[in-house]
Amino acid sequence: MAALWLLLVLQLIWTVDSGKLVFPEGTDVGYIVPDKRARTTEEEDWLNALQKEGFGGSILQRGEREALNEVEEALWRTIENSARLARQQDFRADDREPQPDPIENWHGKWFPHAPKELNRDSSSGNPDTLPEELKDDKHGVAMGIPHVECDNAKINLTMDWDFSPVNYTCFDPKKHRIPVLADxxxxxxCVDIPKGYSPQHLCMNTPIEYNTTLPTFGSHRPIWPVYGEYKFVPIQRWLHTIEHGGIVMLYDPCAEPVLVNRLRKLVTGCFRKHVITPYTLLSRERPLALVAWGCSLEMAVVNDEEVKTFIKEHALHGPEGHYAKDGGYKEGLLRKAEYPPGAQEKDSNICP
Structure with missing residues (x-):
């Protein structure tokens, strides 16, 4: 019988000219499904000669040729049935409704990593000794609670800004004033941000960096700025502003003052929940910008209707856009924001 199996293996080796590797579902053990073809005349002659002569005697006894054929046919049926089953499973998989990718495999067009992974990595920078009253399952650290063990809007502020005047000064304006590209x-x-994404609040012992010069979401400090205009506010603070549905106005210190004043007037006249700050990372082509949760508007000139439309469409749209309470960070505050005339002290009355 051993000779029978030897001959069967030889037949299969010749028969498999090409095929595909198939892995049944739930296993990493695969098998080759060959494209069955007829044996050539030379192969058939060799097998017949082997049957007659063998290795000094007959390999195939009486009846074993029929048994060999039956075994071969059964083996082919098994292989073909397995291949058919695999194809049916593929078809069924194609017919199923699309399922969302697991979060571990998700790569959004704006996120280099899955939100949970990013949050987990970022929150690891918070102190292990974080007081219980500061812990928060959603953000890592509860917002708006001043504490010397994390963030009280006063300690270790140089982690985010070294207080350099470069961030808010246009040195030699006659030479460095940015030309206006009127046309x-x-x-x-705008970017797609999953509804389930929660930006992490990181304590002042942890640096926060961003992979873009104009972020519209991301981890930030637990204490957000008082609404108003500042000498300078670092990104790590004003990103919390837009999470609360606020609007941030940015301008290059060397931008045309007439345009800056015009944009400032529009923002303050439209919406109380705003922060205005110089920002040196805007392009020279468009040195003015508005930022909201997930969206930004970069401008070379100021178009009143365009500005109002952006504010109306994107104000209050942060994950906590309903939250009206003012912040606790006020380093460099120049003018505290007020409700615009006609708003009747309601943030929902935008650009009245």
Whole structure:
């Protein structure tokens, strides 16, 4: 019988000219499904000669040729049935409704990592000795609670800003004033942010960096700024502003003052929950910008209707956009924000 199996293996080796590797569902053990073809005349002659002569005697006894054929046919049926089953499983998989990718495999067009992974990595920077009253399952650290063990809007502020005047000063304006490109259209950019994403609050012992010069979401400090205009506010603070549905106005210190004043007037006249600050990372082509949760508007010039439309469409749209309470960070505050005339002290009355 051993000779029978030897001959069967030889037949299969010749028969498999090409095929595909199939892995049954739930296993990492695969098998080759060959494209069955007829044996050539030379192969058939060799097998017949082997049957007659063998190795000094007959390999196939009486009846074993029929048994060999039956075994071969059964083996082929098994292989073909397995291949058919695999194809049916593929078809059924194609017919199923699309399922969302697991969070571990998700790569959004704006996120280099899955939100949970990013949050987990970021929150690891918070102190292990964080007081219980500061712990928060959603953000890592509860917002708005001043504490010397994390963030009280006063300690270790140089982690985010070294207080350099470079961030808010245009040195030699006659030489460095940015020319106005009056015909350049504004650039509005929005990203898709999953509804379940919760930005992490990181204590002042942890540096926070961003992979873009104009972020519209991301981890930030637990204490957000008092609404108003500042000498300078670092990103790590004003990102909390837009999470609360606020609007942030940014301008290059060397931008045309007339345009800055015009944009400032529009923002303050539209919405109380705003922060205005210089920002040196804008492009020279568009040195003015508005930022909201997930969206930004970069401008070379100021178009009143365009600005009002952006504010109306994106104000209050942060994950905590309903939250009206003012912040606790006020380093460099120049003017505290007020409700615009006609708003009747309601943030929902935008650009009255």
């Amino acid at each position: 350049l259209k504004s650039k509005e950019t």
